[in-house]
Amino acid sequence: MVEMRDVYKYFGQLKALDNVSLDVHDGEKMVLIGPSGSGKSTLLRSINQLEKIDHGHIVVDGIDISDPETNINKVREEIGMVFQSFNVFPHKTVLENVNLAQVVVRKRSKKEASEISRELLNKVGIIEKVNEYPEKLSGGQQQRVAIARALAMKPKIMLFDEPTSALDPEMIGEVLDVMIKLAKEGITMIVVTHEMGFAREVADSVIFMDYGAIIEEGTPEHFFKNPIQERTKIFLNQIL
Amino acid sequence: MAEITDEDKTKQKIVIDVGDGAAIPSKEDVGLFTAWRVSFVGAVAIVAYLAIFNPDPYWEILKFLPDGILVTFQVTIAAIILALVIGLFTGLGRISKNRILNGIASLYVEIIRGIPLLVQLFYIYFALGRIVNVPAMASAIIAMSVCYGAYMGEIFRAGIESISKGQMEAARSLGMTSAQAMRHVILPQAIKTILPPIGNEFVALLKDSSLVSILAVSDLLRRGREFAAASFNYFETYTMVALVYLIITLFLSKLISIMENRVGVDK
Numbered sequence: 001m002v003e004m005r006d007v008y009k010y011f012g013q014l015k016a017l018d019n020v021s022l023d024v025h026d027g028e029k030m031v032l033i034g035p036s037g038s039g040k041s042t043l044l045r046s047i048n049q050l051e052k053i054d055h056g057h058i059v060v061d062g063i064d065i066s067d068p069e070t071n072i073n074k075v076r077e078e079i080g081m082v083f084q085s086f087n088v089f090p091h092k093t094v095l096e097n098v099n100l101a102q103v104v105v106r107k108r109s110k111k112e113a114s115e116i117s118r119e120l121l122n123k124v125g126i127i128e129k130v131n132e133y134p135e136k137l138s139g140g141q142q143q144r145v146a147i148a149r150a151l152a153m154k155p156k157i158m159l160f161d162e163p164t165s166a167l168d169p170e171m172i173g174e175v176l177d178v179m180i181k182l183a184k185e186g187i188t189m190i191v192v193t194h195e196m197g198f199a200r201e202v203a204d205s206v207i208f209m210d211y212g213a214i215i216e217e218g219t220p221e222h223f224f225k226n227p228i229q230e231r232t233k234i235f236l237n238q239i240l
Numbered sequence: 241m242a243e244i245t246d247e248d249k250t251k252q253k254i255v256i257d258v259g260d261g262a263a264i265p266s267k268e269d270v271g272l273f274t275a276w277r278v279s280f281v282g283a284v285a286i287v288a289y290l291a292i293f294n295p296d297p298y299w300e301i302l303k304f305l306p307d308g309i310l311v312t313f314q315v316t317i318a319a320i321i322l323a324l325v326i327g328l329f330t331g332l333g334r335i336s337k338n339r340i341l342n343g344i345a346s347l348y349v350e351i352i353r354g355i356p357l358l359v360q361l362f363y364i365y366f367a368l369g370r371i372v373n374v375p376a377m378a379s380a381i382i383a384m385s386v387c388y389g390a391y392m393g394e395i396f397r398a399g400i401e402s403i404s405k406g407q408m409e410a411a412r413s414l415g416m417t418s419a420q421a422m423r424h425v426i427l428p429q430a431i432k433t434i435l436p437p438i439g440n441e442f443v444a445l446l447k448d449s450s451l452v453s454i455l456a457v458s459d460l461l462r463r464g465r466e467f468a469a470a471s472f473n474y475f476e477t478y479t480m481v482a483l484v485y486l487i488i489t490l491f492l493s494k495l496i497s498i499m500e501n502r503v504g505v506d507k
Contacts, residue, residue: 048413050409050412050413073412073415073416073417074415076412076413076414076415077414077415079413080413081409081410081413083406083409083410085404085406087404087406087407087409087410088410089407089410089411089425089429090429091428091429100414100424100425101411101414101415101416104416104420104424105414105415105416105420106415146410149414150413150414153414153415
């Protein structure tokens with residue numbers, strides 16, 4: 001589903017991605033962990049080209065997005081993205097938030113879009129707020145709207161960029177529950193997170209990054225029972 | 241003209257915002273609110289008093305002016321609409337990553353802001369008039385909108401840049417093109433920030449429209465000049481003209497502030 005080969009990305013002098021190669025298979029749940037500034041968000045954002053890479057190839061669902069001929073908008077339709085800061089549209093109601101891209105991008109009728117939206121809002125447990133504006137919602141509720149908004153495009157893959165890091169502790173659970181539910185439905189997911197419980201429960205594979213490079217990858221058991229690399233051990237000791 | 245942000249945000253944090261439109265009264269600002277009342281009621285009362293108790297020449301002047309008021313409004317409204325269109329594209333050009341578009345927009349803003357409006361009016365009417373014959377009314381509207389378009393461009397740019405980057409990223413990651421994201425996500429949010437300075441520009445444009453009287457456009461000021469020249473009542477005529485301008489700008493300021501409250505502008 002996602003294939004990265006020899007990817008480099010620089011921010012000025014800083015190597016944000018240093019020779020990264022990885023494969024995410026259809027239906028795989030991958031969790032990216034690592035200290036802040038290690039490049040995990042940059043890696044995630046390069047998959048839908050919110051960050052342009054300087055070298056290498058990224059192939060998503062058979063389409064090489066590093067090829068300048070590729071219509072990135074078409075590829076992005078198939079990639080759902082959830083942000084740390086929610087980024088719901090404050091001038092639109094919950095329903096309109098979820099409807100917008102369906103109507104504008106997928107060209108669905110408003111009626112058809114609304115049906116899909118309601119179904120998804122029901123799924124993320126926020127159906128009673130359809131006509132509210134985001135400012136009336138808690139962070140956890142806003143993030144669930146953002147998840148529904150991404151799902152409404154019927155994406156083949158979902159990217160989560162620290163989806164619970166901006167939330168108050170009591171709201172983390174409600175968002176993780178939705179993500180776990182999604183994972184069980186079999187959609188391909190790549191998640192940047194510090195929630196190790198989520199990684200343990202859901203992940204098929206875990207990748208540890210530091211200084212823009214992949215240091216270690218493996219199953220959750222491998223990671224939490226006997227990590228090999230010294231840096232991985234230090235990091236896991238700090239956060240567990 | 242109203243400058244809403246500084247060129248270099250990092251260097252200068254303090255922005256002294258002095259619009260040159262009539263002060264738009266807001267409810268919190270008690271002093272201004274009463275100043276608005278005093279001047280508005282005062283101006284209307286003086287005009288009424290003069291017209292009733294001194295009908296010759298004041299009532300005569302007042303009867304002579306409405307044609308000019310109409311022209312002033314025609315120029316102002318046509319120019320503001322054109323300026324908004326020019327301003328939108330200029331603002332988009334100024335934030336564009338396309339170097340050519342960005343260059344053109346920036347050049348336009350720099351050049352126009354560096355030349356006085358009166359000179360621009362002369363230039364379009366007299367200098368360009370040697371090449372193509374533009375009617376007075378049209379050149380007045382073109383000059384006003386080209387000039388104000390540059391200032392509007394800066395307002396649009398600042399308004400668009402005030403929306404957090406995450407909004408654009410969220411829209412783009414849903415597969416929207418940058419034009420779709422602009423139209424459906426960024427501009428509807430930016431409009432709240434943009435509206436107050438646009439209101440200011442509207443009032444400022446109305447006042448500056450008196451400059452078009454130097455062309456053969458019979459606006460409010462020119463009608464006054466015509467009356468004064470024929471009757472030699474200079475003092476009386478220009479008193480009336482000034483009062484009528486004052487009443488119009490005060491009225492418009494009020495209208496704009498009501499409109500802003502409706503849209504829910506957060507100041």
